[in-house]
Amino acid sequence: MEKLTNDILREIGSLSRAIHSISDIKYKELKLQKGQFTFLTRICENPGINFIDLSNMLKVDKTTTTKVVQKLIKVGYVDKIQDETDKRGYNLFPTQKSIEVYDLIIKEENRNIEVCLDKFTESEKMVINQLVKRMSKNIETDWKNKKSKKESFK
Template sequence: MKDLDSHILREIGTLSRCIHSISDLKFKEINLQKGQFTFLTRICENQGINQIDLSNLLKVDKTTTTKAIQKLIEAGYIDKKRDDIDKRMWRLYPKEKALEVYTFIIEEENRNIEACFKNFNSEEKELVSKLVKKMRENIESDWKEIKNF
């Protein structure tokens, strides 16, 4: 049986699942369901983004994005408006309710970042950021090819 070349992706996966579990519990109090906070924050940060670009940004299926957007609309967090020029395209905008909880979400994300980087010096933090970004860039072309983006 072949040994795994590196456990780095397993570690990153475990880290991601821990953060999402903590966040999902915290964000239940503002009526966000599992993983919806990622969609909400990106819409707040990229007002007017379309669903295809949002899917690409988050690296999720278009179907996943559609379901999340519908739930956020029903919960009163976002608006979906037709593009002024291309009437086939829809743009996503945060409502006041979304902008009000955005600060709470970012504060929680910052707490998670602080917890993850406990006992790291600034050089180590910078190095981890650069290396993980490089890993993401390396795999992104494979993801785009598989997802037909």
């Protein structure tokens, strides 16, 4: 039986699920469903972003992005406006409602960061940030290749 060479991705996954679970409970009162806050923050930070760029930024398929954005539009957090140069495309903009909750979401994200990095030195925090960014960059090419080829196990 094949053995796992390192459990770092399991730990990162567990960390991510715990943070999302905490956030989902907190954001329920804002009428945000599971994981929608990640889409909302990226739209607020990138007004006018299109579906494809948002999908790539969050490493999810376009179908997932479409479903989440439709729900965010329905509850008044996002406006979808037809692209002026490409009439087939749409750009996403935060509404005043989303701008008002954005600061609450960022405060919660900052609190989660503080909890996760409690008792780490500033130097350790910088190293962790750099290493995780490198990991993300390393996997991005593979993710794009797998996504485009929809490869199966061989």
